[in-house]
Amino acid sequence: xxxxxxxxxxxxxxxxxxxxxxxxxxxxxxxxxxxxxxxxxxxxxxxxxxxxxxxxxxxxxxxxxxxxxxxxxxxxxxxxxxxxxxxxxxxxxxxxxxxxxxxxxxxxxxxxxxxxxxxxxxxxxxxxxxxxxxxxxxxxxxxxxxxxxxxxxxxxxxxxxxxxxxxxxxxxxxxxxxxxxxxxxxxxxxxxxxxxxxxxxxxxxxxxxxxxxxxxxxxxxxxxxxxxxxxxxxxxxxxxxxxxxxxxxxxxxxxxxxxxxxxxxx
Amino acid sequence: xxxxxxxxxxxxxxxxxxxxxxxxxxxxxxxxxxxxxxxxxxxxxxxxxxxxxxxxxxxxxxxxxxxxxxxxxxxxxxxxxxxxxxxxxxxxxxxxxxxxxxxxxxxxxxxxxxxxxxxxxxxxxxxxxxxxxxxxxxxxxxxxxxxxxxxxxxxxxxxxxxxxxxxxxxxxxxxxxxxxxxxxxxxxxxxxxxxxxxxxxxxxxxxxxxxxxxxxxxxx
Numbered sequence: 001x002x003x004x005x006x007x008x009x010x011x012x013x014x015x016x017x018x019x020x021x022x023x024x025x026x027x028x029x030x031x032x033x034x035x036x037x038x039x040x041x042x043x044x045x046x047x048x049x050x051x052x053x054x055x056x057x058x059x060x061x062x063x064x065x066x067x068x069x070x071x072x073x074x075x076x077x078x079x080x081x082x083x084x085x086x087x088x089x090x091x092x093x094x095x096x097x098x099x100x101x102x103x104x105x106x107x108x109x110x111x112x113x114x115x116x117x118x119x120x121x122x123x124x125x126x127x128x129x130x131x132x133x134x135x136x137x138x139x140x141x142x143x144x145x146x147x148x149x150x151x152x153x154x155x156x157x158x159x160x161x162x163x164x165x166x167x168x169x170x171x172x173x174x175x176x177x178x179x180x181x182x183x184x185x186x187x188x189x190x191x192x193x194x195x196x197x198x199x200x201x202x203x204x205x206x207x208x209x210x211x212x213x214x215x216x217x218x219x220x221x222x223x224x225x226x227x228x229x230x231x232x233x234x235x236x237x238x239x240x241x242x243x244x245x246x247x248x249x250x251x252x253x254x255x256x257x258x259x260x261x262x263x264x265x266x
Numbered sequence: 267x268x269x270x271x272x273x274x275x276x277x278x279x280x281x282x283x284x285x286x287x288x289x290x291x292x293x294x295x296x297x298x299x300x301x302x303x304x305x306x307x308x309x310x311x312x313x314x315x316x317x318x319x320x321x322x323x324x325x326x327x328x329x330x331x332x333x334x335x336x337x338x339x340x341x342x343x344x345x346x347x348x349x350x351x352x353x354x355x356x357x358x359x360x361x362x363x364x365x366x367x368x369x370x371x372x373x374x375x376x377x378x379x380x381x382x383x384x385x386x387x388x389x390x391x392x393x394x395x396x397x398x399x400x401x402x403x404x405x406x407x408x409x410x411x412x413x414x415x416x417x418x419x420x421x422x423x424x425x426x427x428x429x430x431x432x433x434x435x436x437x438x439x440x441x442x443x444x445x446x447x448x449x450x451x452x453x454x455x456x457x458x459x460x461x462x463x464x465x466x467x468x469x470x471x472x473x474x475x476x477x478x479x480x481x482x483x484x485x486x
Contacts, residue, residue: 151409154408
């Protein structure tokens with residue numbers, strides 16, 4: 001078994017990296033995959049909060065790297081899915097506590113144990129981002145349909161290409177079909193046109209995401225949530241399945257056009 | 267060493283297998299028989315000797331100083347043949363004559379000061395190209411990317427980033443793109459931005475006219 005390392009990054013903060021990590025981890029685990037999520041945002045950890053595993057942390061990523069514990073001891077098993085684990089970030093240290101080579105070494109050890117290693121990258125393009133990128137097999141860039149987020153995503157994609165970790169795949173998060181129709185928001189097509197990388201998911205704006213994150217119950221767990229459904233679709237696409245694109249507003253719109261263009265994509 | 271007259275000029279067979287030994291012998295002959303060689307087109311059969319670009323270039327220049335034109339180099343060595351090709355020299359005697367002239371002469375018509383760099387990729391945010399000369403991009407120039415050129419800038423793609431042509435003061439520099447919608451466009455000391463309401467993208471060229479930057483639809 002050789003696990004695949006997925007790095008989830010964005011450049012800009014607050015676009016939904018952690019939400020995407022938690023939800024993709026849960027979605028893959030719900031499909032029977034063995035998954036480890038790693039929070040590489042040392043000093044500003046919150047993947048544990050979103051996954052609802054905050055109160056179980058004993059050891060963290062820095063403890064593993066500095067050999068204060070064994071790898072297994074830092075892997076927190078999820079309470080809902082027994083094949084899902086979290087390696088939390090340290091809160092009292094900073095990004096320099098871990099080197100890119102540490103991350104590569106860590107992921108090599110994990111690869112023989114699990115199917116997927118999902119790394120939640122910190123915002124920015126500095127050391128923390130380098131740490132998250134170093135072991136990556138597949139980079140997923142998360143962006144929102146707004147100009148500043150797309151600009152940062154473009155920069156990140158350039159850096160990923162420069163490190164020869166490309167081509168990255170794109171997740172457009174928090175798309176509001178209603179606003180797009182009124183011309184108040186960039187369409188998915190606009191974003192894809194500029195960034196010119198394959199699209200792997202469009203996550204619609206959904207109140208349930210905020211509520212569920214606050215409760216530590218990622219949105220994929222609630223069957224009614226359309227965002228949850230979209231995350232499950234992304235995880236299926238990661239596994240190589242062809243999944244039709246969600247019809248987000250029940251009307252023939254931008255997303256239908258996108259789906260035609262990208263239906264061949266993974 | 268064997269010298270014989272051929273249709274296209276003079277052919278010399280060098281017997282020495284090492285170039286360091288062969289060259290002095292050759293030059294001695296040339297200098298001794300200057301009257302005979304002057305103005306001649308020389309073909310050199312170097313056998314197995316290995317010649318690199320510098321050696322061959324030096325030879326050509328030295329010969330030229332004595333009024334001898336090095337026209338061709340015959341060799342069994344692929345390296346030497348390749349080098350000769352690079353310098354625009356013939357490597358066979360059989361090549362038709364008119365073509366041979368055409369191969370050699372353009373070397374003297376290199377246009378000065380027209381250097382350009384070719385960027386074959388999408389220039390994403392944070393990517394910067396500065397070049398003393400022209401810049402040609404095959405791909406998009408995204409917002410946040412930057413091109414600075416002392417000459418002109420040509421983008422075969424969408425130009426959405428920042429561009430400065432004629433950055434060292436050349437007011438004749440131009441900027442053209444298939445979709446000319448830069449964040450900011452500078453030519454020499456003039457600055458322009460892209461109007462908000464743009465029609466369908468079309469190839470445009472921007473240049474200084476009447477002391478300001480004007481963008482016009484591309485006309486051929």
